[in-house]
Amino acid sequence: MIDPDKVSRLTASDAGSEASSSSDPQRVTVLGSTGSIGRQTLEVLRLFPERFTVSALTCGSNVDLLVQQAREFQPSCVAVGNPAYVESCREQLAGTGIRVLAGPEGVCEGASQPADVVMAAILGFAGLEPVLAAIETGARIALANKETMVVAGDLVNRALDASGSTMIPVDSEHSAIFQCLAGETFGSVEEVILTASGGPFRQRPKHSFDQITKEEALDHPNWDMGAKITIDSATLMNKGLEVIEARWLFDLSPEEIRVLVHPQSIVHSMVAFSDGSIKAELGVPDMKVPIQYALTYPDRWPAPYERLDWTATASLDFEMPDTDRFPCLRLAYDALRQGGTAPAVLNAANEVAVELFLNEQIPFTLIPELIEEAMQNVAGPGVDSLDALKEVDAEARRVTKELTQPTAD
Known part of the structure; x- marks a missing residue:
């Protein structure tokens, strides 16, 4: 809570x-x-x-x-x-x-x-x-x-x-949660709901994932973002990282954080309350809106950003994420529940794996495999200093890179 x-x-x-x-x-x-x-x-x-x-x-x-x-x-x-x-x-x-x-x-x-x-x-x-x-x-x-x-x-x-x-x-999702919590009292929140677009491969069959190209993965359907975060969106790791971020920003348990796939990216996130009501923050996909809100809070200044056209918004669809096709989301929840250095290892291994994919050194399907192996080999109890975190980060990167190297006969 x-x-x-x-x-x-x-x-x-x-x-x-x-x-x-x-x-x-x-x-x-x-x-x-x-x-x-x-x-x-x-x-x-x-x-x-x-x-x-x-x-x-x-x-x-x-x-x-x-x-x-x-x-x-x-x-x-x-x-x-x-x-x-x-x-x-x-x-x-x-x-x-x-x-x-x-x-x-x-x-x-x-x-x-x-x-x-x-x-x-x-x-x-x-x-x-x-x-x-x-x-x-x-x-x-x-x-x-x-x-x-x-x-x-x-x-x-x-x-x-x-x-x-x-x-x-x-982040648009956490900004949305922050806005939905305004004026609420302790004990009233039942869960927060992070929305995910589902990325470019939401409806793509799993059997073809090993053929995914860098260009396809960088073609996000809704958001204009940098290369790394766009790949994270394609694997759903971006949503997994946001789950862990929400835990620390809002003092939540893993069970109080839900992810729903919302292909239109109009509802940026929601908060469900103990009386059964739900607040949502909506808008067109434009990062300048949460950026400005963070700069001007608690005020809202008039700005010429695109407005939501309700006549063009035919439907708002929601579905459960498929962690079989997108195991990175499951791995993020695993890291959050495991605690200790597991989230740091998850992040480091993901950064290395995404870079390797962008350099066309590994296939798309190897990204979650490398992350899971790194978590099994490196994650341990928590650390209490920046220097210790740096050591964990460096070790996770080293192990992840070694996992891609051919073994000697």
């Missing part, structure tokens, strides 16, 4: 509410500004030039785009995670007065810059340490990196408690 003291981490403090309503511009840091969520965040900021300023921007290696963004938004600093691209960035920004920070340490320093809101949009495990650095500043965290809570939910929640920082989920 949802504990209101724990969910309070997800609600804006009085200071955060005043900042949202104040006439002073809010300072925003965007971690992963060159990725899909980062770019869309900047699109939102462009709509409100009088109400936002940019404190810092970070990227992995796409320095050409980062430089364009920096020249437009004039942050005090930028950070490049891959040291090999730092000098190019420095040369292009010479004379602008914008500091260029280098490597993972530089990204964490960028995350620590004074800001009112930090958009956490760095993909994968790499996003965890910058999020922890941002939390220490007391800024509001707009969390678009689900892996942060998957691998270190307890660690992150303790950091939020210690710093007084607050967190608003950006």
Whole structure:
């Protein structure tokens, strides 16, 4: 059951509410500004030039785009995670007065810059340490990196408690749940219902899964996302990661989190209450809506995003997910119930397997097989520090890669 003291981490403090309503511009840091969520965040900021300023921007290696963004938004600093691209960035920004920070340490320093809101949009495990650095500043965290809570939910929640920082989920599903919980009381929630589009292979026969190509898997029917999350949607691992994220965001048991396939992606998620009523948040598939909500909470600002056309919405369909064809969802529930380091291993193995698939080194069907084997070989009791989590993550990646190597005769 949802504990209101724990969910309070997800609600804006009085200071955060005043900042949202104040006439002073809010300072925003965007971690992963060159990725899909980062770019869309900047699109939102462009709509409100009088109400936002940019404190810092970070990227992995796409320095050409980062430089364009920096020249437009004039942050005090930028950070490049891959040291090999730092000098190019420095040369292009010479004379602008914008500091260029280098490597993972530089990204964490960028995350620590004074800001009112930090958009956490760095993909994968790499996003965890910058999020922890941002939390220490007391800024509001707009969390678009689900892996942060998957691998270190307890660690992150303790950091939020210690710093007084607050967190608003950006994933459309968790944003929907957050909105449905507004004004509700402790003990009233029966379960939360995460919706999934079902991905591009919802109706594809299982016997043909070994013939799935990268191009087919990247062709999502509803959402425009980055490559990794699009593959996760195709395997339903994205929904599995969201189940684990929901456990830590909303203090739920696995039994209180249900997944339903909803092909239209109009209902973003639902909350069922003890009196039998259900709240749902609906809208067209557009990540800029939950992004803006996380930036402006508790206010809603008028914006020109597409409205839902009820005359064109002929039906809203729901069905149970097929974990036989999509075992990644089952594996995520297994990891959540197992606890300890199992979710961290699940995430690391999935990141490696998806990369191998995108590089056309393994077939689509091998993704869940590698994850399950890694969980059987690596997962153990929980860890209590970032360094220990890094060791588990590295070991899970090593084992997953070794599983794809041919054995000696």
